[in-house]
Amino acid sequence: MKIGELSKITGVSIRSLRYYEEQGILIPMRLSNGYRVYNETAIDQVHTIKFYLDLGLSIEKISGFLHCVLKNKETFCKEVLPIYEQKLEEIEKQLETLQMIRLNLMDRVAAIKEEGLK
Amino acid sequence: MKIGELSKITGVSIRSLRYYEEQGILIPMRLSNGYRVYNETAIDQVHTIKFYLDLGLSIEKISGFLHCVLKNKETFCKEVLPIYEQKLEEIEKQLETLQMIRLNLMDRVAAIKEEGLK
């Protein structure tokens, strides 16, 4: 199939599909006119990429294990665990920061509202 | 004082102080040679700016109420409350997203580790 069809099926924009190729994680064949041709497995592949992107992983990280998880169960790919753990750590730091900011903001909102009552 | 001194006192880089000027939230006088001169109150002002930046507010937002909070108690400035509330909402959305991702990641880490035990 050509890029437009793959885009419609997967919901991923043509621009992004081209970008995935540029980043080396989704390489299509080419027709003699230069058009990209994707086979059926590309659909799954795009869904897989999307799934990992939604987990907050960068394309660079994804490219490190995509090849493996496309052929095996994820649990088989030893590259995945450290990346998950690193991402988890990062996210937990972000959560901490955001929660602190949240408390600060709530304090100040409360202070303002209280002051308004006087 | 000149920019280097203000930078040392406040811990904010010279680059950032110049940026604050560009954004209109910290305007110094100029010497005849073009050098920026800041008065003593600039120190407090920079600390205030830093405080709001650390709350996750953008310079644009800050510029909307900085003038007021520098002259009055924060609780007096009616522009502040809606900005805080909006930011709070935004942060709570981010927290939700991150927490979902975190749970997903933890699930997958657990699955991989479990599989490894077999």
Added chain:
DNA sequence: CTTGACCCTCACATTAGTGTTACAGTTTAG
């Protein structure tokens, strides 16, 4: 007078994926 420590402006780089636009070739349906 020179050296070094300041200061100036201007402007590109950073993150990261996607949107958008310009310009151009190809295919397909009418």
Added chain:
DNA sequence: CTAAACTGTAACACTAATGTGAGGGTCAAG
């Protein structure tokens, strides 16, 4: 044959604050 719909590449835009570097004045001490 032509217009519409597709495809191609290339390149800039975006967010936002800060880092960095080039190229060049200014000033104080020795």
